[in-house]
Amino acid sequence: xxAVSQTPKYLVTQMGNDKSIKCEQNLGHDTMYxxxxxxxKFLKIMFSYNNKELIINETVPNRFSPKSPDKAHLNLHINSxxxxxxAVYFCASSPYRLAGFxxxxxxxxxxxxxx
Amino acid sequence: xxxxxQSQPEMSVQEAETVTLSCTYDTSENNYYLFWYKQPPSRQMxxxxxxxxxxxxxxxxxxxxxxFQKAAKSFSLKISDSQLGDTAMYFCAFMIISNFxxxxxxxxxxxxxxxxx
Numbered sequence: 416x417x418a419v420s421q422t423p424k425y426l427v428t429q430m431g432n433d434k435s436i437k438c439e440q441n442l443g444h445d446t447m448y449x450x451x452x453x454x455x456k457f458l459k460i461m462f463s464y465n466n467k468e469l470i471i472n473e474t475v476p477n478r479f480s481p482k483s484p485d486k487a488h489l490n491l492h493i494n495s496x497x498x499x500x501x502a503v504y505f506c507a508s509s510p511y512r513l514a515g516f517x518x519x520x521x522x523x524x525x526x527x528x529x530x
Numbered sequence: 531x532x533x534x535x536q537s538q539p540e541m542s543v544q545e546a547e548t549v550t551l552s553c554t555y556d557t558s559e560n561n562y563y564l565f566w567y568k569q570p571p572s573r574q575m576x577x578x579x580x581x582x583x584x585x586x587x588x589x590x591x592x593x594x595x596x597x598f599q600k601a602a603k604s605f606s607l608k609i610s611d612s613q614l615g616d617t618a619m620y621f622c623a624f625m626i627i628s629n630f631x632x633x634x635x636x637x638x639x640x641x642x643x644x645x646x647x
Contacts, residue, residue, distance in 0.1 A: 446631075448634070450635075455639075456569075456619060456639070456640050457637070457639055457640075458621065458635075458637040459637070460634040460635065460636075463632070463633075463634060465631055470630075470631055470632050471632050471634055473634075503573065505575060507575075509633075517563050517580075517625055517627065517633060518565070518577055518580060519577075519635060520577070521567075521574065521575035521576075523572075523573065523574055524573045524574070524575075526573075
């Protein structure tokens, strides 16, 4: 009965590879997000989707491509991985904004290590 | 640009004591929300408390309360009767409410809180 789930939790890969991280939420929320937490624990928004539509694209390299097949899923595909992509990636979701609820609920994170 | 500042990188306090974590933010907007999130060693981001900027009353959730000073752009978190399970990174976060649906959380750099037995 996990609210926001991510797979995998850990991902170790070599430079140049392509990898995907999957996110699913069973909360019925309309909006989903990807955040990146760097080695200094700083968290920054990458993307947001509302009902499968891209809303926020926060100056992320083109190697990162989010895909939302339906409003319960938001996947992150990364091409040509670089050492600097090593981080923890968090998926989050929030209820429909006009209901006045803006809390974001986070998944457990995916620790990506690029060697 | 909106910024969130947490000036205390690390804090420690004895179990059962009260601790206050500070947060200031900078914005010219009027319609926004503020949040505190907790990140224990498990890495999970857990919402602790939220405050709507239009509400004058400070939010409270059990042992957690905030001191929201809108004019000073200050949003501190008070943890009363601290417990070992409160040991975590605490992040202050800010969200502007827009008409375009592009709300996002802007985080501070975090305060690492250790509760000492």
